[in-house]
């Protein structure tokens with residue numbers, strides 16, 4: 291735990307943000323591309339990530355692979371082909387590729403043809419697995435020795451999990467800001483089951499820097515939500531934001547654990563996937579899966595709708611006024627991202643520019 295003292299609130303300038311910086315997701319980072327079990331050795335899957343089209347799958351030993359979804363011959367989508375015998379076959383002229391991206395066979399070549407296909411290859415991207423999801427980094431620059439944000443992991447053995455995925459027609463930054471924006475909750479997420487009280491109350495929370503983000507901690511105070519009450523007792527809630535776009539909410543009540551994770555994934559320009567995963571270690575909660583799925587989808591849809599309207603407004607004029615303490619976490623997001631870009635450009639470790647700080651807002 292960081293023990294630097296709480297600093298008095300320094301006034302930060304209202305930010306009029308550079309529209310180009312607004313739209314670029316952090317290039318060298320891991321992004322969630324889907325539930326682990328949605329990839330199998332039987333099927334190839336087309337995956338969109340930060341403007342890149344990928345073909346993904348698993349080999350016979352269950353290891354993931356991710357290749358650019360483009361046959362070098364005539365540009366055919368390899369995801370429309372098939373995977374067998376350890377390789378991918380392009381459906382256009384049958385070229386074969388290994389999961390390392392190397393061309394293994396051009397079946398239409400005559401034995402008398404001297405052409406050498408061993409130099410032909412498709413770009414391969416690294417894949418990791420964590421918290422029951424596959425993660426891909428499509429950055430093509432240097433990767434060794436670069437300090438990239440750690441993958442979200444779970445920290446306990448889940449007895450059950452519910453996942454909801456939703457595509458938002460909004461930029462990655464605008465969507466990610468909704469993960470750190472306390473001001474919208476009372477207006478957007480005002481469902482009875484989430485926020486039974488309709489009055490705005492003063493909130494005071496302490497924020498601390500973490501390796502690539504910040505956490506908000508509350509000790510036994512968050513009893514207002516019925517979701518928290520499900521666990522019984524007075525839960526301890528910690529919410530971490532971590533670059534590039536993860537909100538990791540961890541709830542503990544005695545030995546009971548609940549984790550509510552949300553990941554933002556850039557698909558293309560103004561298209562972002564929101565993935566919300568709820569995990570628990572209490573087997574009895576498995577009975578609530580169908581209800582949890584409906585409520586989580588409702589919650590995510592509430593974000594989706596306002597974000598899409600806001601994106602239309604930003605398309606007409608791409609500036610924001612970040613105002614008051616409730617908007618400081620949004621400003622921190624941009625500061626963290628700028629620092630990550632600077633650290634990567636200078637080839638040094640990330641230095642978190644944030645300080646431990648108390649914030650007040652009404653919610």
Ligand code: FES
Pocket residue numbers: 361362363364365366380381382383384385
């Ligand atoms: S386009 Fe793939 S083999 Fe021709």
Ligand SMILES: [Fe+2]
Pocket residue numbers: 468474478479593
């Ligand atoms: Fe939200």
